[in-house]
């Protein structure tokens with residue numbers, strides 16, 4: 001029974017081919033669902049459908065919905081990707097109205113695959129045309145076309161895969177165009193089935209990738225809105241977080257590229273770089289937990305407190321004047337108002353006024369965040385024992401013990417309690433970031449931010465971590481953070497430091513074991529610090 005034997009053999013071959021196709025489709029499906037980058041995904045959709053069908057070229061169109069969601073009249077078809085084995089095609093994205101007059105448009109609107117044997121010889125009555133301008137411009141000859149709509153999980157067409165020129169020999173190059181006649185054949189119904197099946201998987205993968213991209217950009221805008229909100233509480237830190245992010249990511253990129261030295265094995269993936277960016281952008285977010293007046297405190301006394309003291313001293317001056325005139329009047333009434341006596345009284349009065357003036361000057365000087373000398377400290381203490389009579393006649397001290405305490409801050413402008421409050425921002429940052437369900441690749445964001453004020457020798461805060469216990473990402477961030485804090489324009493407690501001086505301060509800190517010298521060497525050597533400096537000159 002040779003006929004039966006041949007029949008069995010044919011069936012077995014067909015079965016084997018189907019198994020192969022199915023296997024290939026499965027492999028492609030897995031690859032599609034793993035790819036999250038929209039562009040790489042489009043590349044993959046085209047290359048795998050072309051491989052399945054031996055197509056020489058292909059294009060991918062995406063449907064863009066217009067404002068009117070119920071009608072397709074303002075929808076567009078965007079030419080989004082193209083591949084061609086025979087000629088170099090300079091790719092340029094463009095959009096055209098979604099209409100039945102083009103083959104891809106017809107496939108998208110009808111939801112049906114369109115299979116054309118020769119684009120130059122369309123069946124009579126076809127609703128679509130084939131514009132030859134591309135062929136004329138590029139010296140190509142488009143013959144067979146298979147245009148397949150991509151449907152998402154809701155059955156909605158989101159785009160079209162269009163394959164061009166099925167070849168007898170998949171390796172053949174269709175140049176010169178005379179080759180087309182012998183090489184190009186129409187797409188088969190099996191091709192149609194295969195590509196339809198691939199296109200639906202592609203549509204789901206594409207929708208997923210677009211969703212993920214959408215979520216990412218939504219999250220990014222949320223992060224930058226949060227950063228703007230936190231920085232608006234302290235105008236002098238405006239832009240600090242994103243500069244620290246640029247510097248730290250820049251440092252990580254340089255480190256990643258090193259092939260020798262202490263960091264030759266350190267590598268950062270794209271996700272890890274993004275993790276560093278998020279941690280840097282949000283490192284100071286915990287400042288929401290610090291009272292604004294403490295955050296922007298530039299002097300030892302709050303503005304309101306200093307105002308009260310100024311008014312008090314104006315009152316003291318007036319009181320002295322009133323007492324002086326009353327004394328002169330009393331002297332004249334009692335017949336003791338000789339010109340000499342009155343002149344003496346006037347001199348004494350002026351001396352007292354000068355003394356009050358001098359005290360006020362001393363207080364103003366002590367209010368500055370500079371280091372307080374021992375003798376100024378003692379002079380301040382004296383003022384608690386000097387007193388004046390208030391409006392009710394009660395004796396009141398020139399300065400209250402609280403005021404003296406604030407003015408006696410030996411260094412900077414913050415009291416111990418206020419310094420601790422400012423430092424608490426790190427813990428607030430950690431708590432806040434720990435509330436966010438970071439997905440796997442970003443899970444270390446809270447830890448990296450948590451360590452941005454730790455120092456290598458254990459002298460930092462809040463956990464006094466030392467050495468390797470501080471993540472390398474945090475050690476990089478600490479250097480960026482200090483550098484930006486130094487060179488940033490006017491902070492309330494200090495003026496901007498020139499860049500060279502800031503770099504010296506970093507060297508000193510590293511020299512005393514607080515910063516990672518190897519990281520700093522990279523920061524300096526690769527001139528990472530220039531990333532955030534305004535073009536054409538150093539800030540500060």
Ligand SMILES: [Fe+2]
Nearest residue numbers: 283284452453
């Ligand atoms: Fe901080």
Ligand SMILES: [Fe+2]
Nearest residue numbers: 240283284481
């Ligand atoms: Fe900071």
